[in-house]
Amino acid sequence: MRNSVFAPPVTRWQRIRQSDLMLSFLESPVTVIAAVGALLMIFAALGAGVIAFHDPYDMASIDIFDSNLPPAWVEGGDARYPLGTDAVGRGIFSTILYGSRMSIFIGVTSVALSLVIGVTAGLIAGYRGGFMDAVIMRIAEVQLALPTILVALLISGILRAIAPPSTMDKVAILVLILSIGLSNWVQFARAVRASTMVERSQEYVLAARLIGIGPLTIMFRHILPNVMGPIMVIATLNLSGAILTEATLSFLGVGVPPTQPSLGTLINGGTDYLFSGSWWITIFPGAALALLVLTVNLVGDWLRDALNPTLG
Amino acid sequence: MSLLDLRNLRIDFDTRRGTVEAVRGIDLSIARGEIVGIVGESGAGKSTIGNAVIGLLEPPGRIAGGEVWFDGQRIDTLSEAAMRRIRGRRIGMIFQDPMTSLNPLLTIGDQIAETICQHSDTSRAEALRQAVALLAEVGIPNPEQRMNEYPHQFSGGMRQRVVITLALCANPDLVICDEPTTALDVSVQAQILSLLRRLCRERNVGAIFITHDMGVISEVTDRVAVMHHGLIVETGDTQTVLAHPRHAYSQSLLSAVPRADARLARFPQLDYREDGAPPEERQVIDLSTHWLGRRGKAVQGGDQTLLEARNLTMRFVSHRSIIPAWRRDFTAVDDLSFDIKRGETFGLVGESGSGKSTVARMIAGLYTPSVGQVVYDGQVIGGTDAQPMAAKVRQQIQMIFQDPFSSLNRRMRVGDIVAEPILHHGLAASRSEAQSVVADLLDHVGLGADAAHKYPHAFSGGQRQRISIARALATRPQFLICDEPTSALDVSIQAQILNLLKDLQAELGLTLLFISHDLPVIRQMCDRVGVMKSGKLVELAAAEDIFEAPKHPYTTELLSLMPRVTAPDASEWAAVKG
Numbered sequence: 098m099r100n101s102v103f104a105p106p107v108t109r110w111q112r113i114r115q116s117d118l119m120l121s122f123l124e125s126p127v128t129v130i131a132a133v134g135a136l137l138m139i140f141a142a143l144g145a146g147v148i149a150f151h152d153p154y155d156m157a158s159i160d161i162f163d164s165n166l167p168p169a170w171v172e173g174g175d176a177r178y179p180l181g182t183d184a185v186g187r188g189i190f191s192t193i194l195y196g197s198r199m200s201i202f203i204g205v206t207s208v209a210l211s212l213v214i215g216v217t218a219g220l221i222a223g224y225r226g227g228f229m230d231a232v233i234m235r236i237a238e239v240q241l242a243l244p245t246i247l248v249a250l251l252i253s254g255i256l257r258a259i260a261p262p263s264t265m266d267k268v269a270i271l272v273l274i275l276s277i278g279l280s281n282w283v284q285f286a287r288a289v290r291a292s293t294m295v296e297r298s299q300e301y302v303l304a305a306r307l308i309g310i311g312p313l314t315i316m317f318r319h320i321l322p323n324v325m326g327p328i329m330v331i332a333t334l335n336l337s338g339a340i341l342t343e344a345t346l347s348f349l350g351v352g353v354p355p356t357q358p359s360l361g362t363l364i365n366g367g368t369d370y371l372f373s374g375s376w377w378i379t380i381f382p383g384a385a386l387a388l389l390v391l392t393v394n395l396v397g398d399w400l401r402d403a404l405n406p407t408l409g
Numbered sequence: 410m411s412l413l414d415l416r417n418l419r420i421d422f423d424t425r426r427g428t429v430e431a432v433r434g435i436d437l438s439i440a441r442g443e444i445v446g447i448v449g450e451s452g453a454g455k456s457t458i459g460n461a462v463i464g465l466l467e468p469p470g471r472i473a474g475g476e477v478w479f480d481g482q483r484i485d486t487l488s489e490a491a492m493r494r495i496r497g498r499r500i501g502m503i504f505q506d507p508m509t510s511l512n513p514l515l516t517i518g519d520q521i522a523e524t525i526c527q528h529s530d531t532s533r534a535e536a537l538r539q540a541v542a543l544l545a546e547v548g549i550p551n552p553e554q555r556m557n558e559y560p561h562q563f564s565g566g567m568r569q570r571v572v573i574t575l576a577l578c579a580n581p582d583l584v585i586c587d588e589p590t591t592a593l594d595v596s597v598q599a600q601i602l603s604l605l606r607r608l609c610r611e612r613n614v615g616a617i618f619i620t621h622d623m624g625v626i627s628e629v630t631d632r633v634a635v636m637h638h639g640l641i642v643e644t645g646d647t648q649t650v651l652a653h654p655r656h657a658y659s660q661s662l663l664s665a666v667p668r669a670d671a672r673l674a675r676f677p678q679l680d681y682r683e684d685g686a687p688p689e690e691r692q693v694i695d696l697s698t699h700w701l702g703r704r705g706k707a708v709q710g711g712d713q714t715l716l717e718a719r720n721l722t723m724r725f726v727s728h729r730s731i732i733p734a735w736r737r738d739f740t741a742v743d744d745l746s747f748d749i750k751r752g753e754t755f756g757l758v759g760e761s762g763s764g765k766s767t768v769a770r771m772i773a774g775l776y777t778p779s780v781g782q783v784v785y786d787g788q789v790i791g792g793t794d795a796q797p798m799a800a801k802v803r804q805q806i807q808m809i810f811q812d813p814f815s816s817l818n819r820r821m822r823v824g825d826i827v828a829e830p831i832l833h834h835g836l837a838a839s840r841s842e843a844q845s846v847v848a849d850l851l852d853h854v855g856l857g858a859d860a861a862h863k864y865p866h867a868f869s870g871g872q873r874q875r876i877s878i879a880r881a882l883a884t885r886p887q888f889l890i891c892d893e894p895t896s897a898l899d900v901s902i903q904a905q906i907l908n909l910l911k912d913l914q915a916e917l918g919l920t921l922l923f924i925s926h927d928l929p930v931i932r933q934m935c936d937r938v939g940v941m942k943s944g945k946l947v948e949l950a951a952a953e954d955i956f957e958a959p960k961h962p963y964t965t966e967l968l969s970l971m972p973r974v975t976a977p978d979a980s981e982w983a984a985v986k987g
Contacts, residue, residue, distance in 0.1 A: 117425070301815060303808070307775070308829060322820035322821075323820055
């Protein structure tokens with residue numbers, strides 16, 4: 098892709114400040130709160146090493162005598178562990194920070210993977226039409242018939258068979274990214290294909306063809322920027338879905354190994370203690386997951402409405 | 410007493426970026442049985458008035474001041490419930506698009522009968538009987554049978570007749586017609602206009618006729634109000650206003666209407682500007698030194714043929730099937746042959762669906778003809794057995810499209826849009842040269858070099874069309890296809906764009922293929938004209954012969970249906986020039 102030959106006379110920030118999107122964002126208090134909440138959680142997760150009271154996965158920093166402590170405000174709680182500790186003495190607050198870092202990482206990379214696959218497939222199917230379109234869309238339909246968990250088990254089985262045992266921890270994360278990414282590209286492909294079919298017959302595309310510009314340049318330089326709106330909406334909504342799927346798969350044992358924190362493994366690890374009275378081990382990671390998914394979804398919903406011209 | 414009285418009416422639109430005053434205080438009255446036209450260019454506020462009268466002003470629009478009096482009653486302050494009793498029953502409305510103003514899931518008879526029952530205590534059987542009579546009155550053949558058909562079984566003109574029936578079935582006192590014939594072909598337009606005029610006379614109904622088309626105004630209205638930027642600048646008897654416009658804006662508007670009776674060298678430049686600034690002077694290109702002059706081959710005059718269409722035929726598949734006997738196709742262009750000489754303007758004229766745009770796209774190489782060939786400068790460039798077009802030939806043929814809003818990529822800066830062909834074909838030695846060429850081209854089409862930094866949404870329709878022209882020129886073309894380049898534009902803008910095309914043609918020795926449905930525009934622009942009907946070329950002759958001595962009956966019919974504006978004598982108001 099070529100960059101603009103023409104430098105903008107107003108700064109990018111000024112343009113963003115005055116855009117309709119920004120104005121509509123500021124008009125919706127729920128969205129502003131959700132966006133601030135989501136950003137806070139994401140930054141807290143990224144800065145886990147600084148914010149957390151201790152590194153729960155560093156053996157030297159945990160003490161088995163601190164195990165199963167209730168949250169700080171409950172009788173018997175300890176101020177060092179605001180949300181209590183788990184069976185081996187790891188602070189729940191710290192594990193949530195480290196856990197959501199992993200969850201968000203897997204969510205973002207898997208959505209990026211499905212976005213790249215889906216957008217490319219959708220552009221080619223929509224612009225080329227005919228045989229290519231039929232082949233790509235049939236593959237997409239086959240993909241839709243396979244549940245994510247099946248794909249995950251399949252990929253996990255293959256990778257575990259070919260990868261050396263010492264790299265299993267890394268493989269587990271790769272399995273998650275690949276299986277979630279490969280399961281969700283169809284949505285992107287369908288949306289991009291539909292918009293591309295509309296854009297293909299627009300006169301600016303005809304003008305580009307008249308200049309003699311090749312199909313790949315037309316697809317990626319001319320059509321892609323014009324179909325990005327719906328893609329961003331799907332990406333945001335899929336991010337929360339991917340985080341949930343990660344949690345599900347980890348809960349079921351296909352995903353992140355118990356030695357590494359993710360929101361799914363934390364919830365999974367805590368369920369054993371739920372009825373023995375240590376409710377905080379599983380409730381707080383569960384609440385963190387719900388809050389993260391809810392705020393990201395609210396932002397995605399607003400984006401969908403704001404970018405839909407028919408809703409004004 | 411007048412039927413409708415607008416007193417100092419003001420309408421505001423509150424937007425995120427401040428208040429837009431759409432209508433800034435107008436006075437207008439309409440008597441029973443009188444047809445009053447409101448004419449003006451887009452954005453003048455004419456449709457807003459119609460919507461405000463009938464109480465259908467969409468938020469954020471609101472009546473900011475003034476009064477609307479209808480038959481002795483003030484109606485702008487009425488509640489929605491009270492307004493609903495007036496709307497449809499006493500004031501009818503006819504919209505522009507007959508395709509969307511009917512419910513596609515109800516039969517025509519049901520829609521009319523429902524409307525009649527809604528507005529009076531008629532039984533359904535009686536309403537259906539009335540509907541038949543009304544359909545017969547608006548000139549729909551076999552009304553009993555067609556009552557049971559659905560809107561998609563009606564043609565555009567027939568649908569508009571049904572919409573008129575719907576507006577008239579409750580016996581209203583006033584009808585508001587908002588561009589009722591703009592979406593229709595001239596032949597259908599003439600029928601609808603005479604129908605509306607006859608119905609208003611017979612039923613003694615007052616009508617507001619909103620349009621941008623001076624020809625339509627002169628055909629149907631008794632009085633006319635000329636609107637400009639939310640103000641009525643002139644009102645009066647239609648024939649008087651058209652023949653002797655007093656206000657500078659009305660004069661400039663009328664002078665921009667293409668004349669059908671004689672060809673002028675240029676459209677008179679009587680640009681009305683509120684601030685009184687004179688129109689800026691254009692720099693004339695000297696081809697020997699200018700970038701645009703560095704073309705491969707010098708342009709020669711004479712009778713040399715530049716482009717030849719040989720037996721062009723285009724079939725589109727309308728029904729796909731594995732079984733060959735079940736396949737159906739539709740012939741859009743049928744065995745069309747013509748040639749275009751170097752340096753001339755060749756016109757193709759015809760109604761919608763006649764296949765003119767398909768011809769343009771075949772010549773441009775966007776469609777491959779099913780049968781036949783396109784020969785450019787002795788080389789076969791289009792046809793089933795043609796070689797892919799070489800970049801050198803590709804560069805020489807460019808096109809200007811109809812829709813100024815979809816022909817520019819809204820995510821690219823104007824400068825990048827115009828620079829793209831230059832950089833793609835390597836027509837500039839460096840990026841800085843490309844930038845200066847772009848600035849020069851934009852300046853030359855009358856936009857100014859600063860336009861390069863903006864995005865297309867910052868420009869109006871006419872300015873966007875200038876950007877399209879600059880982009881087309883950026884490949885240094887010899888042959889320019891103009892597919893309805895001004896049909897989406899206001900008349901005054903149309904005159905400017907057509908003048909620009911004429912100037913560029915003269916300076917650069919361009920050959921033009923000019924496609925339009927508008928006969929007066931064709932007359933002003935073209936040297937030779939081909940008349941198309943249902944994919945066939947029915948007549949091909951010099952423009953003057955087509956207009957003065959048409960041979961084919963279809964050409965004669967088209968010419969007779971063309972709405973004519975009584976040509977005003979421009980010399981009379983020469984004093985306002987400049």
